Amino acid sequence: MKKIKVILVDDHAVVRAGFKMLLATYDQIEVVAEAERGEEAMQLYKTRQPDIMVMDISMPGIGGLEAIRRICARDSDARILVFSVHNEQVFINQAIKAGAKGFISKNSAADILIDAIQHIFNGGTYIEEALSQSMTEENNTVPVDHQMIIDTLSSREFDIFILLAKGKTAHKISAELCLSYKTIANYSTQIKKKLNVQTVAELTHIALLSGMVNH
Incomplete structure (x- = not known):
């Protein structure tokens, strides 16, 4: 066989x-x-x-x-x-x-x-x-609109979203993903805009609610 x-x-x-x-x-x-x-x-x-x-x-x-x-x-x-x-x-x-x-x-x-x-x-x-x-069975506490937006993030956007939510700086993410700082900064702005938030702290809160990162 x-x-x-x-x-x-x-x-x-x-x-x-x-x-x-x-x-x-x-x-x-x-x-x-x-x-x-x-x-x-x-x-x-x-x-x-x-x-x-x-x-x-x-x-x-x-x-x-x-x-x-x-x-x-x-x-x-x-x-x-x-x-x-x-x-x-x-x-x-x-x-x-x-x-x-x-x-x-x-x-x-x-x-x-x-x-x-x-x-x-x-x-x-x-x-x-x-x-x-x-x-x-999951009791999802993330607002439906946020959940839908997260599901539409591209693979690269999703990876950067998770790293930002874990508290990593744009410079660290740039080094880890082998992308320029400017590229990471642009993605960060794009992700915040999609989720209608202003800060990384708000991104982190959404990620925490959905269980994507730990406290």
């Missing part, structure tokens, strides 16, 4: 090693490459043509969401499974909007990861059941 070729993308080598060992216990799956940044993932996708790419979304550089968007723009058949410490609905929405075929938590049991990979490989989509239930 043909093995499912997988590329693992996470900026932490220890995390990649753990998931690689886990997947190695399953004969039908083969990890053919690893990447620690979105840029590297894009290049590896092009050269290695994996069946599935298992990708984190919180990484330096262009980040996971933007990498997913760019890969899927080039290949509409790309099959990408997000595995993340974030389990809030907004992150799932952004990942699926970018083109991901599935979303699971990094805290998932081993069999969930295997099941998700198989399901997506066979042409389906996969949202971890526990996450689906929390999305349904």
Whole structure:
């Protein structure tokens, strides 16, 4: 039987090693490459043509969401499974909007990861059941208009929104995302305008209400 070729993308080598060992216990799956940044993932996708790419979304550089968007723009058949410490609905929405075929938590049991990979490989989509239930049961305290606006943010806008809400300065975000200070400042102004707020503190408040960042 043909093995499912997988590329693992996470900026932490220890995390990649753990998931690689886990997947190695399953004969039908083969990890053919690893990447620690979105840029590297894009290049590896092009050269290695994996069946599935298992990708984190919180990484330096262009980040996971933007990498997913760019890969899927080039290949509409790309099959990408997000595995993340974030389990809030907004992150799932952004990942699926970018083109991901599935979303699971990094805290998932081993069999969930295997099941998700198989399901997506066979042409389906996969949202971890526990996450689906929390999305349904979630008592969302973010005003509906803010929630709708957050869902319409581009992948890059969303990444910068989260970093601003975590208290990072435009200079730090510029260095982390490898973008100019002016670009970050422009995005910041654009995001505030969309959410109809004046300050980063107001952005942070919205992010806190939705569970995107912690107190």
